[in-house]
Amino acid sequence: MPTWLIASPSEGRLLGEGRLRGPTAWVIAIMSFSIVIIAAAGLALASTAGMLTHAISSRYSIELPAGSGDVSRLLGAVRTAPGVTEADAVPESEMRATLERWLGPAAQSPDLPVPALINFNVRDGADLGAIRQRVQAALPSASITAHRESVAPLLHSLHVLQWVAFGLVLLLSAAASAAVVLAARGALENHRFTIEVMHGIGATDAQVTNLFQRKIAIDALAGSLAGAVAAGLVLLMLSAGASFMGELTGGATLSGLDLLVLALLPVALTVLATWIARLAVLAALRKAL
Amino acid sequence: MLRDLDFRLSKGGFYFLTGPSGAGKTSLLKLLYLAQRPTRGRIRLFDTELTDAPRESLPPFRRRIGVVFQDFRLIRHMSAFDNVALPLRIAGATDEQVEAPVREMLAWVGLADRASARPPTLSGGEQQRVAIARAVINRPDLLVADEPTGNVDAEMAQRLLHLFTALNRLGTTVVVATHDVGLIKASAGAKLIRLENGTVMDPTGALRNPPRSPRLDA
Numbered sequence: 420m421p422t423w424l425i426a427s428p429s430e431g432r433l434l435g436e437g438r439l440r441g442p443t444a445w446v447i448a449i450m451s452f453s454i455v456i457i458a459a460a461g462l463a464l465a466s467t468a469g470m471l472t473h474a475i476s477s478r479y480s481i482e483l484p485a486g487s488g489d490v491s492r493l494l495g496a497v498r499t500a501p502g503v504t505e506a507d508a509v510p511e512s513e514m515r516a517t518l519e520r521w522l523g524p525a526a527q528s529p530d531l532p533v534p535a536l537i538n539f540n541v542r543d544g545a546d547l548g549a550i551r552q553r554v555q556a557a558l559p560s561a562s563i564t565a566h567r568e569s570v571a572p573l574l575h576s577l578h579v580l581q582w583v584a585f586g587l588v589l590l591l592s593a594a595a596s597a598a599v600v601l602a603a604r605g606a607l608e609n610h611r612f613t614i615e616v617m618h619g620i621g622a623t624d625a626q627v628t629n630l631f632q633r634k635i636a637i638d639a640l641a642g643s644l645a646g647a648v649a650a651g652l653v654l655l656m657l658s659a660g661a662s663f664m665g666e667l668t669g670g671a672t673l674s675g676l677d678l679l680v681l682a683l684l685p686v687a688l689t690v691l692a693t694w695i696a697r698l699a700v701l702a703a704l705r706k707a708l
Numbered sequence: 709m710l711r712d713l714d715f716r717l718s719k720g721g722f723y724f725l726t727g728p729s730g731a732g733k734t735s736l737l738k739l740l741y742l743a744q745r746p747t748r749g750r751i752r753l754f755d756t757e758l759t760d761a762p763r764e765s766l767p768p769f770r771r772r773i774g775v776v777f778q779d780f781r782l783i784r785h786m787s788a789f790d791n792v793a794l795p796l797r798i799a800g801a802t803d804e805q806v807e808a809p810v811r812e813m814l815a816w817v818g819l820a821d822r823a824s825a826r827p828p829t830l831s832g833g834e835q836q837r838v839a840i841a842r843a844v845i846n847r848p849d850l851l852v853a854d855e856p857t858g859n860v861d862a863e864m865a866q867r868l869l870h871l872f873t874a875l876n877r878l879g880t881t882v883v884v885a886t887h888d889v890g891l892i893k894a895s896a897g898a899k900l901i902r903l904e905n906g907t908v909m910d911p912t913g914a915l916r917n918p919p920r921s922p923r924l925d926a
Binding site for chain 1: 741742743744745763764766767768769770771772773775781782783785786790793794795797798799803842
């Protein structure tokens with residue numbers, strides 16, 4: 420633990436105020452709460468995007484226009500193609516059930532032509548060109564689509580949201596820093612007389628700065644932890660209801676590394692606030708002789 | 709405003725700084741205790757040129773200077789004990805190390821039983837004695853006092869003068885700005901520096917002491 424963080428009783432009396440009396444700790448607590456919630460959302464989105472990317476990276480679909488050929492023969496050709504690990508035809512009933520969400524009961528009408536669909540997975544390094552040639556040879560009207568192409572807009576949106584969350588975390592950190600600078604300046608102004616006396620007696624800038632840095636560090640740590648604990652409780656309630664972690668993120672949960680990052684955020688916020696406070700106090704002190 | 713000042717203080721000397729109100733005594737003292745820099749000219753203190761010294765280099769010099777401010781400049785929310793102990797703590801002494809010398813100093817200025825009192829609860833004279841105790845607790849090389857007896861009775865003024873004299877005998881250079889003729893008369897060995905209109909009338913410090921005039925601020 421840094422020595423400047425430990426105050427003797429007499430040093431504690433120099434500034435004369437108890438901690439948590441000012442708004443600094445509360446402002447930092449609110450910032451910490453918001454930062455942890457937003458960071459958790461960003462990390463959950465990243466986890467979702469990762470899961471989705473992993474799940475569809477090797478998955479393809481072959482679409483056959485309705486009545487265009489023998490699905491079974493094509494399925495057999497795909498299953499025996501080099502590099503294909505799994506291939507299945509989507510049952511027509513399942514296709515119609517899917518269409519029913521948009522078309523209603525009309526989707527079950529025999530007059531409605533329903534295309535056939537074959538999904539298949541390939542192993543890493545599989546020659547997709549060869550598979551495509553084999554499919555074209557078996558059924559020229561069939562077309563192959565990579566799932567990652569279909570889901571690309573969704574993945575793009577998820578990535579954008581992650582960056583938005585990251586940006587918000589930075590903005591909130593900047594806002595917390597600004598609050599700390601204001602608090603440091605306010606504290607300096609409140610204790611201007613004490614500082615003048617200390618300087619006159621021979622105190623160095625470091626000695627004066629340590630007093631304020633210590634006070635702000637303690638306020639920042641208390642505020643950060645309080646905000647983070649409150650955010651943790653909220654996340655716990657949401658995850659217990661399987662809404663936030665489950666439905667919103669498609670089953671994605673926060674990994675151990677994610678939880679470690681979230682746990683370190685209040686510490687990082689405290690370090691940032693303390694460092695900013697030190698710079699602000701030193702800058703202000705340098706204006707005096 | 710000070711102008712055309714050129715004088716030197718002998719190491720271990722005892723000086724009274726006199727002159728009418730507004731003559732520049734307090735400004736001169738501020739230059740001496742490094743609270744201000746001159747806009748022109750040079751200041752040499754402790755054999756070191758300090759006029760343009762970087763501000764980071766000033767604290768060690770300030771620790772060698774004890775200052776009794778005219779308005780006491782005590783920290784209101786700290787006890788008399790903590791105010792007197794402040795120079796020692798700033799110099800790096802621990803709470804245990806300051807205990808005995810601060811108690812002794814408070815007893816010497818007659819405030820042993822007021823150690824835990826805060827300045828707002830002390831009389832003007834008591835505050836002045838706390839300020840003096842704080843200024844001398846570190847055995848400074850230079851003691852600068854601005855009207856140190858302005859709020860104390862004659863008996864206490866004599867005791868404080870004895871304290872200054874004792875420190876002076878131990879090698880401390882003492883500069884006291886005062887209008888108190890009685891104080892000056894009681895210090896026959898001290899030299900006088902008289903300021904008028906921002907300049908020193910007798911830079912040799914060899915003015916008659918005690919002064920002929922009953923009032924120095926006339």
